[in-house]
Amino acid sequence: MTTPLLLDAAGKVAFVTGATGGIGKACVDMFLAAGASVVATGRRAVQSDNPNVLKLALEVTDEVQVTDAIAKTKARFGQIDYLVHMAGMVGKGRLDQMSLADWHTVVDTNLTSAFLLLKHAYPILRKPGASVVLCGSSNGANGGSYLSGAAYASSKAALVNLTRYTAKEWAPERIRVNILSPGPVDTPMLDRLSETQHEGLKAQLPLGKYATAEECAAGVMFLCSPHSASMTGTNMNISSGMVLDR
Template sequence: MSRAALLEARGRVALIAGAGGGIGRATLELFEAAGARVVALDLDSAKLPAQSDAVLGIAGDAIDESAVRSAVECAVSRFGRIDFAVNAVGVAGGGVLCSTSLAEWRRVIDINLTSAFLLARECYRSLSRPGGSVVFIASTNARNGGSALSGAAYATAKAGIINLTRYLAREWAPEGLRVNSVMPGPVATPMLARFSLEQRAALVDSVPLKRLAQPAEVAAAIAFLCSQHAQSMSGACVNVSGGLVLD
């Protein structure tokens, strides 16, 4: 299936938070190829894409409400609307619960969960109706309990993403807005760089399909959820885990 067949986005506008990361960047590239104009928000300005007529990069913190509000205002003033909002911000934690400081707990919950709340809240008024679509990124850690590899706060935040998705799907459905999430298993992105070769091999081995997902594959699931093919999908969490989670 060509990218255009997956998502027809000419004239549409996407705001992608975490657009400099592995999955965020692949999503940006897919949306751009489908004809969308994209506003890319990331904390790390070095990871932002080159500016063009169709792409506006903004350095900002996705857990700072004024920064998120300002990114939404930039998107609306530059492109006039927001059709798709994608939160690809994230950070892994790590370690057993008893060695997790309160500051680390709050940091990981904020970056992984509060960022989704803020993006959704700040985009709400500017999302096109009907047809506006929001996509969050959960994780298999949300469904299998997680482990000390990513830590309790990460697994808890990702479980929160699944229920925030369900909550908003119901609250916003009367306005024709859809809210979904994707649930990747391990994906070949910079987030895995902290693992040793042995740990990465063990991660691959834990996946029934014996492979890491590629960022473009997760981006394709995100694009599908935003597409005309998913008009009846809201509150869903699309499993992109290679069989790691089976419900």
Template sequence: MASDSDGAAVWGALGSGFRDRVAVVTGAAGGIGLETATALHEHGARVVLLDRNAPLLERSAAALPGAVAMPVDITDAARVAEVFAEIAERYGPVDHLVHAAAVITARPLLEQDAEHWHRVLDVNLVGTFSVVRAALAQMVARGSGTIVAVASDAGFRGGGGLIADAAYAASKAGVLSLVKSVAREFAGRGVRINALVPGPTDTPLHDGVPDELKQRIAAGLPMGRMGRPDDMAAAILFLSSPAAPFVYGTALDVDGGSMLR
């Protein structure tokens, strides 16, 4: 995993707490989800990869010996509950949840309709609720576990920009609020939940964005480049690890200084 810093050394210091733990990663067929699943696998976690793209998910899991691929559409709340029950039965209760599944859209507001909003919110917000609820039930029953939900800086600053529209921004603002709400309601129950807030990140979700536009976005960031999936995976591992025992209910910006603008 390429990185400006020695990410492997950092992960080595944090990763001992993942050995033999059951880690579920959504959106794991590619991008931030796959990079995080790979990092957890490298540190000995028993990784379960979830994604709706079954063929790509199977190929991704095949590169991680012992990892399990379970195709699921997170907009189907009943199926999400079934999958998490199956995970607990086959592998044990979930110790770590990384929720990275999402869709990103960049449509001008006057070209959006109710169908567009429902689709984006069903995946990004309602899907987050379904996944978090399913994992949380197992963690609360056991009195331990960690959850990291991937949000976006668009949830703070709003959409209508070059690569994120109002529907996407609203959905990610909802994710941030959901994380805070869960943290308040379940304080003292042994479960830590936090949000990761990426800035502009070059993932497969942006495959349709022209390189020239990506270069313009990168030039406007203080660090001079867009984020990468391994940047996000390193932060997620920190939030999920024993190295962050007092990090709770927070939204961690990993954005190359984007919020400074």
């Protein structure tokens, strides 16, 4: 292996959703450090004055906005080498308390968005060496709980199989598709929890610590790098030991 860095991304373009959130922002920062140009998207305004960053507002459930973001990426950079979909949202509460509208919002945000991004990025992604990283969750493996709700656990589990499906379909073109499945990560997504809920969650972690956004971003860099050139359709578990059997 000739690459001393985890990822040498000079001349490459990364398209990152959820760039206004904890893990997405860490991915943007690491891609820039690796030499990539980055399309950083969020619903809120992305904060960056780096000239190698194209900042785009993107509601990931909206097909018109997705196609528009891909068109703007094509116009500015002509290509996508790494598609990293970190945008996501939790639900909450018991299944019998969840409205159909809330179910659809969570499933559309986490799962349907991935379908839209994969479908519309494909024409400018399809080249040997391209890499896609989706974002699952330990909830997708262990069933989750009322803290994030049924739609969250279900959509994150479905993303694992969407990863496998797309990995197989795109493997002949040497496009790799993998998914990162974190347990609790120290980002704004956990701000909704009470002290007691944090203590309960930490007690379920054999390592006794939340993951950091940077640890997750490092996993993404590995999955985009030649170091993982033989990995596709895999589910990277960053759960501090919370999920051990798959």
